[in-house]
Amino acid sequence: MNDLSKRIHGSARQIEADILRSRKPSLELPVRSLQNVHYNPAKGFFSLGRKRKARTLTVGTVKTFAQTLKMIATSKSLVDTQEIATKREMYYISKNWGEARFLEQDESDTIMDDVEAFFLVNREQLGFVPEEKGGDVAGRLVILDRDPSTGKTLRIDCTKFGSGAYSVPISVEDLGFETSARFILAVETAGMFQRLVKHRFWDKHRCILISLGGVPTRACRRFIRRLSDRCKIPVYAFMDGDPYGYCNIYRTLKVGSGNAAHINEYFCVPRTTFLGVTPQDIVDYDLPTHPLKEVDVKRARDALKNDPFIRRHPPWQKALEQILKMGVRAEQQAFAAHGLNHVLEVYLPEKLKAPARFLP
Amino acid sequence: MTAKAKKANRSGRSSLRRPDLKAPEPAIPEAPEPVDRPEPAEIAGAVPKPAGKRPRGRAAPPGPPPAPPRQREISISEFFTKNRHLLGFDNPRRALLATVKEAVDNSLDACEEARILPAVSVKIRQEAEDRFRVVVSDNGPGIARAQIPKIFGKLLYGSKFHALKQTRGQQGIGISAAGMYGQITTGKPVVVTSSTRPGKPAYSCEIQMDTQKNEPIVLKGGEVAWNDGGTGTRVEVVLEGRYQKGRHSIDSYLQLAALANPHVEIRYLPPGAAEPILFPRLVAQLPPEPREIKPHPYGVELGVLKGMLKAAKGQRLSGFLSRSFSRVSPRTAADIVSRARLDKEARCHLLRSEDVERLYAAVAETRLMAPPTDCLSPIGEEVILKSLRGQVQADFYAARTRRPCVYRGNPFLVEAGLAYGGALPADSLVTLHRFANRVPLLFQQSACAMTEAVLGIDWRPYGLSQSRGALPAGPALILVHVASVWVPFTSESKEAVADYEVIVKEIRLALQECGRQLGLHVRRQKKEAEASRKRSYIEKYIPFIGEAMQEILGMSDPKRAELESRLSDLLERSRK
Numbered sequence: 001m002n003d004l005s006k007r008i009h010g011s012a013r014q015i016e017a018d019i020l021r022s023r024k025p026s027l028e029l030p031v032r033s034l035q036n037v038h039y040n041p042a043k044g045f046f047s048l049g050r051k052r053k054a055r056t057l058t059v060g061t062v063k064t065f066a067q068t069l070k071m072i073a074t075s076k077s078l079v080d081t082q083e084i085a086t087k088r089e090m091y092y093i094s095k096n097w098g099e100a101r102f103l104e105q106d107e108s109d110t111i112m113d114d115v116e117a118f119f120l121v122n123r124e125q126l127g128f129v130p131e132e133k134g135g136d137v138a139g140r141l142v143i144l145d146r147d148p149s150t151g152k153t154l155r156i157d158c159t160k161f162g163s164g165a166y167s168v169p170i171s172v173e174d175l176g177f178e179t180s181a182r183f184i185l186a187v188e189t190a191g192m193f194q195r196l197v198k199h200r201f202w203d204k205h206r207c208i209l210i211s212l213g214g215v216p217t218r219a220c221r222r223f224i225r226r227l228s229d230r231c232k233i234p235v236y237a238f239m240d241g242d243p244y245g246y247c248n249i250y251r252t253l254k255v256g257s258g259n260a261a262h263i264n265e266y267f268c269v270p271r272t273t274f275l276g277v278t279p280q281d282i283v284d285y286d287l288p289t290h291p292l293k294e295v296d297v298k299r300a301r302d303a304l305k306n307d308p309f310i311r312r313h314p315p316w317q318k319a320l321e322q323i324l325k326m327g328v329r330a331e332q333q334a335f336a337a338h339g340l341n342h343v344l345e346v347y348l349p350e351k352l353k354a355p356a357r358f359l360p
Numbered sequence: 361m362t363a364k365a366k367k368a369n370r371s372g373r374s375s376l377r378r379p380d381l382k383a384p385e386p387a388i389p390e391a392p393e394p395v396d397r398p399e400p401a402e403i404a405g406a407v408p409k410p411a412g413k414r415p416r417g418r419a420a421p422p423g424p425p426p427a428p429p430r431q432r433e434i435s436i437s438e439f440f441t442k443n444r445h446l447l448g449f450d451n452p453r454r455a456l457l458a459t460v461k462e463a464v465d466n467s468l469d470a471c472e473e474a475r476i477l478p479a480v481s482v483k484i485r486q487e488a489e490d491r492f493r494v495v496v497s498d499n500g501p502g503i504a505r506a507q508i509p510k511i512f513g514k515l516l517y518g519s520k521f522h523a524l525k526q527t528r529g530q531q532g533i534g535i536s537a538a539g540m541y542g543q544i545t546t547g548k549p550v551v552v553t554s555s556t557r558p559g560k561p562a563y564s565c566e567i568q569m570d571t572q573k574n575e576p577i578v579l580k581g582g583e584v585a586w587n588d589g590g591t592g593t594r595v596e597v598v599l600e601g602r603y604q605k606g607r608h609s610i611d612s613y614l615q616l617a618a619l620a621n622p623h624v625e626i627r628y629l630p631p632g633a634a635e636p637i638l639f640p641r642l643v644a645q646l647p648p649e650p651r652e653i654k655p656h657p658y659g660v661e662l663g664v665l666k667g668m669l670k671a672a673k674g675q676r677l678s679g680f681l682s683r684s685f686s687r688v689s690p691r692t693a694a695d696i697v698s699r700a701r702l703d704k705e706a707r708c709h710l711l712r713s714e715d716v717e718r719l720y721a722a723v724a725e726t727r728l729m730a731p732p733t734d735c736l737s738p739i740g741e742e743v744i745l746k747s748l749r750g751q752v753q754a755d756f757y758a759a760r761t762r763r764p765c766v767y768r769g770n771p772f773l774v775e776a777g778l779a780y781g782g783a784l785p786a787d788s789l790v791t792l793h794r795f796a797n798r799v800p801l802l803f804q805q806s807a808c809a810m811t812e813a814v815l816g817i818d819w820r821p822y823g824l825s826q827s828r829g830a831l832p833a834g835p836a837l838i839l840v841h842v843a844s845v846w847v848p849f850t851s852e853s854k855e856a857v858a859d860y861e862v863i864v865k866e867i868r869l870a871l872q873e874c875g876r877q878l879g880l881h882v883r884r885q886k887k888e889a890e891a892s893r894k895r896s897y898i899e900k901y902i903p904f905i906g907e908a909m910q911e912i913l914g915m916s917d918p919k920r921a922e923l924e925s926r927l928s929d930l931l932e933r934s935r936k
Contacts, residue, residue: 019926024931
């Protein structure tokens with residue numbers, strides 16, 4: 001029995017003791033909302049506050065309570081047998097639970113988040129692995145991995161994928177890196193990534209390109225984090241110029257997610273700075289725009305009010321206020337209006353001349 | 361029917377002397393009057409037209425001039441044919457129902473007056489496509505031989521119209537109208553058999569009407585055996601009709617009659633049926649006997665007052681007042697007279713028109729006690745509950761009898777009953793059963809004060825749903841009973857009660873009192889359902905907690921069972 005397995009056992013003992021003493025058992029969970037998230041720029045990531053809520057077993061919560069315990073039991077057996085299950089597989093395992101089964105994967109994911117937070121571990125430690133892969137990598141990087149069957153070290157050269165790319169695996173903890181790159185460019189969309197790869201942007205600018213594909217997965221964040229830590233190179237983020245790109249994608253990459261704040265320490269990249277598209281870029285490069293959607297406005301206002309990261313960084317507050325004032329947003333691809341390769345020939349080189357001016 | 365015999369003595373003569381009071385119906389300028397009565401002595405105490413009989417207007421010109429000479433005799437059949445809709449005989453279907461209804465009402469009135477627990481039998485036989493024979497018999501006291509022809513062969517012959525007393529019949533039209541309708545449509549006479557002396561043979565006769573003169577003609581009369589050797593009356597009418605089931609059917613009429621009269625046993629043989637339907641007696645006690653009262657001055661209209669004064673020939677004013685009205689003592693009478701600046705010794709019939717008007721005004725200004733209300737005979741809460749339980753399969757019953765009240769000088773009281781749940785249909789509007797003096801009202805529901813009162817209540821707090829301006833919906837049945845010495849019907853077919861504000865208010869209060877009980881019940885029911893839902897919810901999921909605990913801790917089955925039972929106790933107790 002490993003440590004986590006012992007902790008699970010201990011919690012169950014506690015619940016048993018409560019019941020036998022005719023006390024309602026309860027699970028104490030940290031409150032998982034931005035209100036209970038702290039941001040310390042010195043540490044560089046979101047961390048969980050002290051607020052906790054007790055999920056007491058009552059008539060109203062008996063179903064969720066039963067499901068939570070069943071999932072904990074499943075996790076314990078995964079841990080004990082060193083087995084893994086994806087989130088989707090966990091959802092299907094529950095189909096054996098009769099009336100307590102999950103009807104949608106959303107339900108089981110939520111409970112998984114609860115269990116994760118309850119034990120203050122990440123779900124990989126519980127034996128649950130994510131479905132989605134990490135992201136795509138191209139450029140001046142050699143990855144040291146092992147052959148799963150022989151255990152022999154494999155050298156994967158990320159310059160040799162042609163028009164394709166290296167795909168970040170689910171678990172990145174044991175990877176090694178060799179690089180001569182000066183920086184990592186994290187790109188929001190696969191389309192932009194394609195364009196940069198096609199024109200060997202990484203070669204000309206001595207960098208590593210990583211496609212995030214929207215909000216970066218944990219594996220992707222962990223990969224970038226380890227890479228930048230090991231090789232001591234900065235990370236520049238190139239996102240759409242809208243509140244979603246700023247507050248969700250970039251912020252999650254940099255300081256972690258509010259929802260899983262207990263594990264952000266490992267799943268964020270504090271070294272990241274924001275290259276663009278900034279609100280000022282929209283003006284400076286005369287980009288075609290779309291009006292801000294109502295959700296964008298709401299998101300920006302909410303971030304200004306509640307997001308500890310934004311509230312800690314006046315430049316970001318200025319940027320959000322500016323985009324709210326402009327009332328428009330611009331996508332990465334908007335540079336195509338000035339010519340397909342304007343972005344890699346003009347915009348990026350100009351911006352890369354002054355990384356110090358990137359948003360924090 | 362027997363009741364009429366006893367009460368009949370007042371009707372005819374007095375009317376002759378007070379021509380302005382005679383006509384009860386709107387369209388009978390020359391309604392033929394009963395010509396003669398054997399006992400003329402009674403009339404001194406004759407009660408005039410009941411106070412406040414109808415909200416609309418007086419029947420006669422107030423002035424003293426003698427009745428104008430009859431210009432032309434209008435035959436009663438002509439009158440009847442013209443006015444049959446007023447009496448409920450407007451189509452063959454309703455005629456059949458009205459015939460049954462009049463005969464049953466009469467039987468019940470007669471039995472109750474003689475303090476006999478009524479047992480009524482109704483048989484309907486279809487004799488041709490549109491011809492039916494209705495036979496109604498009762499165990500009442502029977503009718504004296506001499507009275508039979510007049511009661512059944514003469515329109516507007518009866519005692520009830522002139523008596524202020526809670527009875528089913530009021531006007532002396534019903535049963536003779538049924539007979540006349542039968543005669544007009546089929547030519548068949550009414551056959552009446554009555555036994556007044558137990559153990560002796562009964563008297564039976566066939567009665568035809570002289571529709572020109574409104575006089576009965578006895579065709580055949582003779583003694584016959586009476587089935588069980590007791591007393592009773594049996595009426596047979598053959599008429600053109602149509603038999604139909606449904607909401608306005610004879611079947612539902614009798615069922616409702618049984619509901620409002622659980623002391624009655626009704627045996628009903630519908631057309632074509634082999635076995636009779638029995639509505640058994642549910643309570644073995646007669647309702648308290650209603651008492652007859654004198655009119656209350658507040659309910660008397662000016663014209664009626666004039667007529668009464670005229671009729672009280674030779675009487676002194678003060679004495680007349682205290683003798684003729686309820687709640688007028690000699691002292692109150694003196695009060696009224698002096699307020700009217702009249703002489704209390706004045707001769708009534710000599711008062712001038714303006715004197716009478718002052719007297720009328722003085723009555724209105726004088727504070728009078730409300731009329732006695734112990735003259736009414738409610739069904740009673742207990743009996744309503746018993747009756748509802750006997751007839752309606754439901755989960756919850758409520759009943760309320762209000763204290764008597766007065767409208768226009770007439771005492772009345774309201775009762776309401778309510779049944780909820782059980783076999784009642786949940787997804788339709790509630791059923792409203794209306795009763796006036798224990799008689800079911802089947803038609804003109806929307807014109808009735810009872811309906812108005814139901815619609816005026818917000819039923820949602822009581823657990824029923826209701827759309828704006830509609831009857832509430834839900835598995836409920838509502839019963840409303842208005843009892844009065846004079847029920848103010850909106851028309852002579854007696855199907856809807858007029859919307860006197862105080863009557864509507866009383867109905868509303870009675871219903872709301874039932875409604876509140878219903879609300880409590882519905883809420884309690886909901887709470888219980890919720891609790892049991894929770895219990896089953898708990899029981900559904902606890903095994904999974906036990907299972908998970910067993911998997912994690914590797915506990916034994918008995919230990920797991922104990923844990924589960926502890927846990928369900930724990931949650932049961934908390935109920936939260």
